[in-house]
Amino acid sequence: MRPFAHLSAVYQMPKEAEAAHAGSRHKIIDNETLDLIVMLLEANPMMTLREIKEEVMDIFPTKPHFSEVTLSRYLEGELISLKMSRDSPAERNSPAVKEARHAYATWMLATGLQQQLVYIDETGFNLWTKRTYGRARRGERVHRAVGGQRGRNTTVIAAIAEHCGILYHEIHYGSVTKEVFSDFIASLAAIIGDARSILVLDNSPIHNGIAAVYPELNFKFLPPYSPCLNPIENCFSVFKSYLKQ
Numbered sequence: 472m473r474p475f476a477h478l479s480a481v482y483q484m485p486k487e488a489e490a491a492h493a494g495s496r497h498k499i500i501d502n503e504t505l506d507l508i509v510m511l512l513e514a515n516p517m518m519t520l521r522e523i524k525e526e527v528m529d530i531f532p533t534k535p536h537f538s539e540v541t542l543s544r545y546l547e548g549e550l551i552s553l554k555m556s557r558d559s560p561a562e563r564n565s566p567a568v569k570e571a572r573h574a575y576a577t578w579m580l581a582t583g584l585q586q587q588l589v590y591i592d593e594t595g596f597n598l599w600t601k602r603t604y605g606r607a608r609r610g611e612r613v614h615r616a617v618g619g620q621r622g623r624n625t626t627v628i629a630a631i632a633e634h635c636g637i638l639y640h641e642i643h644y645g646s647v648t649k650e651v652f653s654d655f656i657a658s659l660a661a662i663i664g665d666a667r668s669i670l671v672l673d674n675s676p677i678h679n680g681i682a683a684v685y686p687e688l689n690f691k692f693l694p695p696y697s698p699c700l701n702p703i704e705n706c707f708s709v710f711k712s713y714l715k716q
Contacts, residue, residue, distance in 0.1 A: 499541055500535075500537055500542070500545045501534070503531075507530060508546070511523055520539040520543060523542060560696060562696065568695055571695065572697055575694050586667075587668040587669065588632065588691075589632045590672070591659075591670055591671065591703070592707070594629075594710070596627070597623070597625065623644050625645075626643045626647045627707075628640065628647060628655045629641075629706065630670075639655075649677045653681065660688060669691050671701065673692065673698070673701065674692055674695055
């Protein structure tokens with residue numbers, strides 16, 4: 472009966488003792504080390520697991536050593552996972568660009584929202600575009616039949632406004648030059664007529680000098696590296712998704 476008596480005594484241990492025992496479990500990577508790891512990745516997202524481990528060991532030489540597998544598991548616990556990197560211009564979030572965005576937002580709140588805004592931009596595509604994903608049985612690849620030749624590169628120039636959606640658009644094969652864009656603005660101006668609209672566009676090279684060509688029109692240029700401030704980008708996104716169907 473002694474073993475059963477011992478088992479009974481174990482199950483009758485106070486809850487406080489159980490909690491204390493559970494809380495004493497040793498963490499391989501403590502909170503201080505984890506905070507450092509997160510800080511290192513925020514400063515340089517391209518660091519490998521080995522580089523992170525070596526950096527931590529240099530800063531905290533007395534801390535317990537850990538494997539790269541353990542490090543990966545702890546990072547997953549912090550909702551940090553390995554992702555494909557995307558190249559971004561170093562100037563995209565520079566202080567000067569941030570200040571330009573702030574100035575544009577201030578103008579929009581003070582003046583822009585009370586005006587008739589017309590957003591203009593171009594987007595390129597190819598009719599050869601296709602869906603990226605398909606379905607197949609597990610273990611089998613997805614194949615699609617494609618033509619032997621790519622389609623022609625096509626560019627759409629479009630203008631949208633809040634009151635009507637797509638105000639005007641043109642389709643051109645190949646790239647768009649300054650002359651083509653200037654003709655587009657002339658056609659758009661004829662549609663707008665006497666309405667005192669403000670034409671909002673980015674600083675693309677083909678847009679340079681357009682304000683001097685049409686001094687009678689009101690232009691507002693977006694800050695550099697700020698496509699998120701032009702709602703026509705959402706229009707183009709829907710358009711390209713439709714093309715893949």
